[in-house]
Amino acid sequence: MRIKKWLSFSPDSLSLNGETLGVVGGGVEMLHELYRRKVGDYPKFFKMDMLGKLGFVASELLLQSEDAPRFVPREDRSVVFCNRSASLVADRRYQETISDADNYYPSPALFVYTLPNIVTGEIAIRNKYYGETSFVVLEKFDPEQIAMHVAAAFQDPVCQSQLVGWTECSDESHWQCLMLLVEREGELDRHGLAATLERMFTSL
Amino acid sequence: MKELIEELKVKIIEALNLEEVRPEDIDENASLFGDGLGLDSIDALELIVMMERNYGIKLKDPAQGKEIFKSITVMADYIQKNRTK
Amino acid sequence: MGAAAPVWITGSGVVSAIGLDKRECLASLLAERSGVGEVQYLQTSHHEFPVGEVKLSNGQMRERLGIAPDALTTRTALMGMLALQEALQEAEVSAGMLPETAFISGTTVGGMDKSEQYYLDFLSGESHMEYIALHDCGSCSEAVAQHFGEWAMVTTPSTACSSAANAIILGANMIRCGEADMVVAGGSECITKFHLNGFHSLMILDERPCRPFDATRNGLNLGEGAAYLVLESAEHAQRRGVPAQAVLSGYGNGCDAFHQTASSPDGEGAFLAMKEALEMAGLSPQDVGYVNAHGTGTPNNDLSESHALRRIFGPQLPPFSSTKPFTGHTTSASGSIEAVFCLLAMRNGFIPANLNWSQPIEEGLVPVTATREAGLEHVLCNAFGFGGNDSSLLFSKPVGR
Numbered sequence: 231m232r233i234k235k236w237l238s239f240s241p242d243s244l245s246l247n248g249e250t251l252g253v254v255g256g257g258v259e260m261l262h263e264l265y266r267r268k269v270g271d272y273p274k275f276f277k278m279d280m281l282g283k284l285g286f287v288a289s290e291l292l293l294q295s296e297d298a299p300r301f302v303p304r305e306d307r308s309v310v311f312c313n314r315s316a317s318l319v320a321d322r323r324y325q326e327t328i329s330d331a332d333n334y335y336p337s338p339a340l341f342v343y344t345l346p347n348i349v350t351g352e353i354a355i356r357n358k359y360y361g362e363t364s365f366v367v368l369e370k371f372d373p374e375q376i377a378m379h380v381a382a383a384f385q386d387p388v389c390q391s392q393l394v395g396w397t398e399c400s401d402e403s404h405w406q407c408l409m410l411l412v413e414r415e416g417e418l419d420r421h422g423l424a425a426t427l428e429r430m431f432t433s434l
Numbered sequence: 435m436k437e438l439i440e441e442l443k444v445k446i447i448e449a450l451n452l453e454e455v456r457p458e459d460i461d462e463n464a465s466l467f468g469d470g471l472g473l474d475s476i477d478a479l480e481l482i483v484m485m486e487r488n489y490g491i492k493l494k495d496p497a498q499g500k501e502i503f504k505s506i507t508v509m510a511d512y513i514q515k516n517r518t519k
Numbered sequence: 520m521g522a523a524a525p526v527w528i529t530g531s532g533v534v535s536a537i538g539l540d541k542r543e544c545l546a547s548l549l550a551e552r553s554g555v556g557e558v559q560y561l562q563t564s565h566h567e568f569p570v571g572e573v574k575l576s577n578g579q580m581r582e583r584l585g586i587a588p589d590a591l592t593t594r595t596a597l598m599g600m601l602a603l604q605e606a607l608q609e610a611e612v613s614a615g616m617l618p619e620t621a622f623i624s625g626t627t628v629g630g631m632d633k634s635e636q637y638y639l640d641f642l643s644g645e646s647h648m649e650y651i652a653l654h655d656c657g658s659c660s661e662a663v664a665q666h667f668g669e670w671a672m673v674t675t676p677s678t679a680c681s682s683a684a685n686a687i688i689l690g691a692n693m694i695r696c697g698e699a700d701m702v703v704a705g706g707s708e709c710i711t712k713f714h715l716n717g718f719h720s721l722m723i724l725d726e727r728p729c730r731p732f733d734a735t736r737n738g739l740n741l742g743e744g745a746a747y748l749v750l751e752s753a754e755h756a757q758r759r760g761v762p763a764q765a766v767l768s769g770y771g772n773g774c775d776a777f778h779q780t781a782s783s784p785d786g787e788g789a790f791l792a793m794k795e796a797l798e799m800a801g802l803s804p805q806d807v808g809y810v811n812a813h814g815t816g817t818p819n820n821d822l823s824e825s826h827a828l829r830r831i832f833g834p835q836l837p838p839f840s841s842t843k844p845f846t847g848h849t850t851s852a853s854g855s856i857e858a859v860f861c862l863l864a865m866r867n868g869f870i871p872a873n874l875n876w877s878q879p880i881e882e883g884l885v886p887v888t889a890t891r892e893a894g895l896e897h898v899l900c901n902a903f904g905f906g907g908n909d910s911s912l913l914f915s916k917p918v919g920r
Contacts, residue, residue, distance in 0.1 A: 262453075273472070276453035305773070305791065316629070316656050316677055321713075328716045329638055335487050338479035339450075341717035342779050342905065345627055347678040351906030354776040360791055362772045363908050364685060367656040367675040375674060382692035386771075388795070475781055479721060496722045 231380070231423055232416020234391070237292045239284075239407040240434050246291055257403040261287050268294070272356065279320040279343035280405075282352050285311065285397045288409045289353045292393070296411060301358055308362040308383050309350045311395040312376050316367045317346040319399055349397065361389055371396060371406075373427035377420045380412060390414050396431070406434055438510045446506070449484040450477050462506040470505075478503060490518030525766035525800075525915065526691045527751045530610025532602040533859040535744035535846045536571030540605050545863050547845065548871045551890055555728055555740050555847050562636075563712050568724045570710055571742030571847025573598055584666070592662060593630040593653050595745075598852075599663035599707035602745035606703060607667065610749035611761055614668040621672040621699045622664045623690050624747070625682025625706035627851045629656035631713045663707065671699070677851070679904030680813075681772075682706050683746065684854025684912055688770045690750045700755035705855030707745030714850070715741055721780065729816030729848075731841035732825070732886045734878040739815040742847020746855035748862075763917035765862050768897070769802070771795025775907030781819055786827025788909035789813070793831045793899060796913040800897070804832045807913075808895040809870050811857050812886070813903045814841020815848050820903065825882040840873035840887045854902030854910060861898045861914050868894055 237246045241260065244251045254263045261283045265275050269290045278286060293300060320343035327337045342348060347365035354363055362383055368375060380394055391413045399405040408430050412423070443457040446466075450473065464470045467478070478499045485491045491513065493499060502512045533540065536554025537547035547554065555571045580597040581588060584604070606612075612620065630653035637647035652658060660675045676685045683706025690702035718724050718741060725738035748767075756763060773791025777783035797804060813824055828836060842860050849856050864871060870893045873886035896916050903909045 273452070273454055276451045277477075303776075309774075314655070314657070316627075318654075321631075321634075324717070325635065325638060325713065328712070329635075335483050336716040336720040337483060338717075338720040338722075339476050341714075341720055342476060344713070344717065345677075345679045345905050347904065347906040347908055348779050350678075351774065351776075351779055351908065354774040354907060355778070358776055360774050360776055360787065363678070363774045363906065364689075364772070365677050365906075367677045369657050369661065369673075375672065378672075378693070378698055379674075379689070381696055382689055382698065385692040385695050386795070474778065476721075476779065482722075483720070 231418040232413045233410050233418065233426060234413050235292050235295050235411040236430065237288055237409045238430050238434050239288055241403060241405060247295055258283065277339065278352060280402055281317055281319060281346065281397060281399050282343060282349045284399055284405055284407055285349035285395060286352055288395065288407050289393060292409050292411060293357065303358040303360060305360045305388055306390040307359050308389050308392040309353055309359060310364045310379055310383050310392055311350055311397050312366045312368050312379065313396060313398040314368055314370060315398060315400045317344050319401060320344045353393065362386060371431055373424040373431065376427055377424040380423060381420045384414055408434065435510060435514065438514060439506055442506050442510055445484060445488060449480055460506065464505060466503050466505060485513065489513050491516050524695065525768045526694050527753050527756045527763040528748050528765045528767060528862065529751050529756050529761045529763060530606045530749035531747065531764065531859045531862055532605025532609065533744065533746040533856055534573055534598050534601045535849065535856050536573060536742055537845050539575065539601065541859065541863060544860065545867060548860065548863065549869065549890055551872050551874060553728065553845050553874055555844065561710050561712065563715060565715060567726050568715065569728055569740045571740060572710060573744055591649055591653060593659055594632045594709035595626055595628060595630065595659045595707050596662040598709060598743065598745040599624060599659065600666045602705065602707065603663055603667065603703065603747050606747040606749050612749060617668040617670045619671055619701065621690065621693060621702045622660065622670045623674050623676065623686040623702060623704040624660040624663055625676045625686040625851050626656050626659055626708050627677050627679055627682055628708050628711055628714060629659045630654040631711045632709050635711055635713050659707065678908040679906055680850050680853055681902045681904035681908045681910045682851035682854065684902035684910035685772060687748060687855060687858065687912060688772055688910060691767055691770060694750060694752050701749065701751045703747050703749050705745065705747035706852040708743055708849060708851040710741050710743045723817045725816060728875050729844055730875040731814035731816045731843055731873055732821050732880050732884055733876045734880055736816045736818060736821060738817055739843065740847040742849040744846060744849045744852050744856050746852060746859045748855060748858060765865060765914050766917050767912060768915040769796040769800030769913035770911065771799065772910045775909055777907055780905045782823035782903065784823060784826065786823040786830065788907050789824055789827035789901065789903060790830045792909045792911035793827065796899065796911040800913050802897060806897050807837045807899050808893065809864060809898045810837055810839035811861050811898065811900045812839050812841045813901040814843055816843060821880060822882065824901065825880055825884045828884065829882065836884060838870050838887045838893065840871055842871050844874035857902065858900050858912055861900045865895045865898055865914065865916055868892055
């Protein structure tokens with residue numbers, strides 16, 4: 231395996247392929263600002279939940295830095311994301327629409343995002359990725375296990391590259407996001423990938 | 435009616451998180467789905483909730499929405515005739 | 520490309536609305552006895568929607584499992600334990616083998632049943648705070664696993680209604696890339712008010728028993744349950760002298776890349792998943808003797824899946840049915856519950872009925888409407904999830920059986 235592009239993103243710092251990018255504001259507004267400055271052509275972004283916005287913005291920045299044509303239908307790229315809190319932020323917001331009998335209006339748009347894997351679907355829709363998509367909930371950040379999931383996904387011979395993410399988001403002002411574009415061919419084995427993830431996480 | 439149309443524009447923008455759309459950008463006679471505002475099936479369901487919450491109108495069949503959400507003018511007309519609050 | 524080495528299935532267990540183990544589920548499938556009816560266990564005002572509940576209270580499940588009445592647990596975890604117990608027994612897996620075994624359990628609802636029960640307490644911070652730790656999907660899998668001992672690894676795929684199928688795919692991939700010799704994989708999910716209301720807000724619940732692939736279909740009935748398969752490399756199973764109940768000869772996951780919840784008109788994701796499963800097994804569509812369709816009973820899913828089936832099989836479709844009228848849509852657990860039904864069908868030589876069907880869908884597809892005998896060599900089992908996450912599993916009879 232080989233890490234072709236990488237991004238690390240917390241509310242305090244954003245770096246893409248080792249280069250620090252400026253961020254403005256905090257919380258979800260920071261994601262909105264990044265979207266407006268760096269993307270701007272996908273209004274569906276504003277309908278996404280926190281996890282969706284985080285994954286979307288991170289994947290856009292990462293994929294913009296890849297020297298390859300975008301939005302061409304392809305089956306050879308998988309999207310494999312992990313986190314700890316699943317869709318907790320959306321769960322809370324949706325629960326509020328059903329917890330008061332006198333103000334009881336379950337929101338379909340909020341419910342949809344109570345499925346953590348919707349973010350991988352959003353990225354597949356945006357980029358026309360028809361390959362494997364997967365979302366795994368872990369007890370904690372576990373680089374060996376994340377690397378194992380990546381190795382397992384490469385068992386599919388069609389899969390040549392993967393968008394790999396740790397997209398953890400416990401509320402609207404706290405997140406940890408690592409995102410890698412990993413190619414099948416290269417010198418890294420599973421443990422090498424895990425060690426890189428560990429290093430990135432420590433400096434997050 | 436004119437007032438209701440303006441009110442609907444604001445409520446739709448809010449309910450559907452149309453962050454970059456201003457009320458004056460919406461043509462009340464243009465289609466809400468497809469080419470118009472580019473809304474999808476989840477947005478249609480969210481509009482059904484919005485009608486219930488604000489105007490006390492309960493739709494049971496999502497297919498009914500297709501007719502009612504043709505444009506904001508059609509929607510306003512329907513609301514005026516059927517509202518319970 | 521030749522077929523990949525098949526993964527052996529040496530045991531399985533299931534809990535669903537039609538039975539608390541495989542024997543009971545088999546009897547219900549053969550007798551065409553549905554487990555869908557008026558809500559009985561879930562505390563909700565929505566009695567208009569039929570559901571497929573597992574016919575035990577949490578207390579009764581605890582009793583069966585020998586869990587103290589005051590122990591903290593969730594319904595998803597309890598159902599998972601019941602199904603896992605049966606799977607481990609059949610595969611002759613002892614507690615001593617678990618430290619070498621991985622456990623992969625798909626769920627999306629996790630501990631939501633307790634979170635919604637105590638949500639207001641959580642907010643006030645005055646009582647039941649101990650249940651917060653049980654909310655996470657991952658903690659449910661841990662609880663199921665720990666009831667039996669310490670495992671090499673526990674992980675939780677959460678890809679909505681294809682979660683359990685993806686757990687099985689992940690387990691098989693781990694075996695094939697040498698990460699594990701034995702993996703127990705599947706899923707568990709209880710019904711909650713949270714997602715009953717959610718599906719209702721999407722207007723896809725039917726107030727009548729669901730009718731997959733019928734022209735009058737009008738939505739799904741929610742169900743619940745759990746099921747697990749014990750997956751092993753052939754060498755590992757042979758070494759410990761355990762026979763294959765079936766083999767997982769192929770599988771595929773494709774993304775529909777169309778919409779968050781709606782399936783594409785041409786069923787692209789479903790088509791890719793089935794195609795990949797057949798290619799991996801080195802089989803042609805004609806080899807498939809039965810398809811257990813995802814068939815939820817929503818207008819959108821069944822039409823999209825019909826197009827995908829036509830694209831794979833052409834005009835001559837193999838016999839197919841959806842077993843969701845028996846169990847309801849068991850969401851994250853459906854992939855493994857229906858996988859166990861496929862194994863039962865292969866083993867006992869029958870095709871389960873697609874209950875409640877009367878008139879063909881626009882596409883003209885006609886499912887198997889009465890349970891009937893059939894010798895089956897290869898069966899395909901579909902599970903599709905929101906997010907366009909579509910999976911297909913291909914099971915085959917072991918050679919020489």
